[in-house]
Amino acid sequence: MKNRSLITVTVSRWVSPFIFIYGLHLILYGHITPGGGFPGGVVLASSFILALLARGREAALQRLPYPLAKRLDATGAIIFLLTALAGLAVSGIFFENFLLEIIPGTPMRLISSGTVLVNNAAIGIKVCASVFLIMLFLSVLRVGEDEQIRTIEKEEG
Amino acid sequence: MTESLLALILVFAIIAASVALYTDELLSAVIAVGAVGFSGSIAYLLLGAPDLAITQIVVEVVSLVLLIRVTIGVGLRLTSGPSSRKRITAAGAALLAVFALFLISLKTFAAFGTPVMERIQGAPSVFYIERGLELTGAANLVTGVLLDFRAYDTLGEATVIFTAVLGGLILLRRKGRKNTGDSAEDAG
Known part of the structure; x- marks a missing residue:
């Protein structure tokens, strides 16, 4: 598209996997160390946003396509709601931590907190997709040309 | 310090x-x-x-x-209207009054850093801290509270983000948008 600086392109290509791993760490270990689904999800999204800013919209959409992002957004919300409803079905309390009795695990380990880990993962997926989509919308709407909306819808199918 | x-x-x-x-x-x-x-x-x-x-x-x-x-x-540049001397005086007086009220109410506060449970008997935070690890299994109590004890709040938070994205999607969509001429298209 535009002539982008070689340094920016290379550094963003090298750094964004590490940002992605850090986001995964924040989500998966959110119940043990500081972190959790929300900050982890935003860190995950920022690895895609880095690609969006440094290498253009096409590069970012190659990593996280628009239809997939939309589906991930809905999937995260549905998983979160389903764990809440499963708690309601199992023990009669909305958001009951029913998995803790089935798989108690050991405290301070990865498998230790039942539904908290599931909810963290769901929130992480949801927030990652949402923040990326909001950034994508702004990058499209800023120019305000119908042409760009058409290209993004073509990828949607 | x-x-x-x-x-x-x-x-x-x-x-x-x-x-x-x-x-x-x-x-x-x-x-x-x-x-x-x-x-x-x-x-x-x-x-x-x-x-x-x-x-x-x-x-x-x-x-x-x-x-x-x-x-x-x-x-874009931010423009602010001309501020008259009268308005500035009124705003300053209002600020001073609010600050004085704040100083009075400051005396009724507990000392800086006092936990809630020492001020209010039977506050839920005592229960959370004492039995949080046992009931949620999460070593990080903050996550335990956010996603187990108070997961309702997190659900609301997730709904807020979901609604924001939904608004973006609605602005972007082309299917179902009525073609009523070029001028309407530009406005939409």
Whole structure:
């Protein structure tokens, strides 16, 4: 598209996997160390946003396509709601931590907190997709040309 | 030590907020708002809330990048109407009155850093701290509270983000948009 600086392109290509791993760490270990689904999800999204800013919209959409992002957004919300409803079905309390009795695990380990880990993962997926989509919308709407909306819808199918 | 550092950061945040209010250029205002957010993150870290500090700094970085991306090159300028001497005096008097009320109410507060459970008998925080690990299995009590005891709040938070994205999707969609001529298309 535009002539982008070689340094920016290379550094963003090298750094964004590490940002992605850090986001995964924040989500998966959110119940043990500081972190959790929300900050982890935003860190995950920022690895895609880095690609969006440094290498253009096409590069970012190659990593996280628009239809997939939309589906991930809905999937995260549905998983979160389903764990809440499963708690309601199992023990009669909305958001009951029913998995803790089935798989108690050991405290301070990865498998230790039942539904908290599931909810963290769901929130992480949801927030990652949402923040990326909001950034994508702004990058499209800023120019305000119908042409760009058409290209993004073509990828949607 | 912590208290004086905190006061320093708060003064910095107030100065940055005033800069954001009174600068003419939109980009400078956005950067000043970013400074307020970062000082908030440092304040959380000093108060011993690393979870909040991580969230604040990550959201601040992303939103700052987002806002700069939106404002840069647009060249928008903030305009403020002429402020008369009368209005400034009235605003100053109102501020002084509120500050005096705040100083009076400050005397009824507990000392800085006193936990809620020492002020109110039977506060739920005692229960959370005593039985949190046992009931949620999460070693990080903050996550335990957010996603188990108070998961309802998190559900509401998720709904807010979902609604924001839904708004973006509705603005972007083309299917179902009525073609009533070029002028309507430009307006939509």
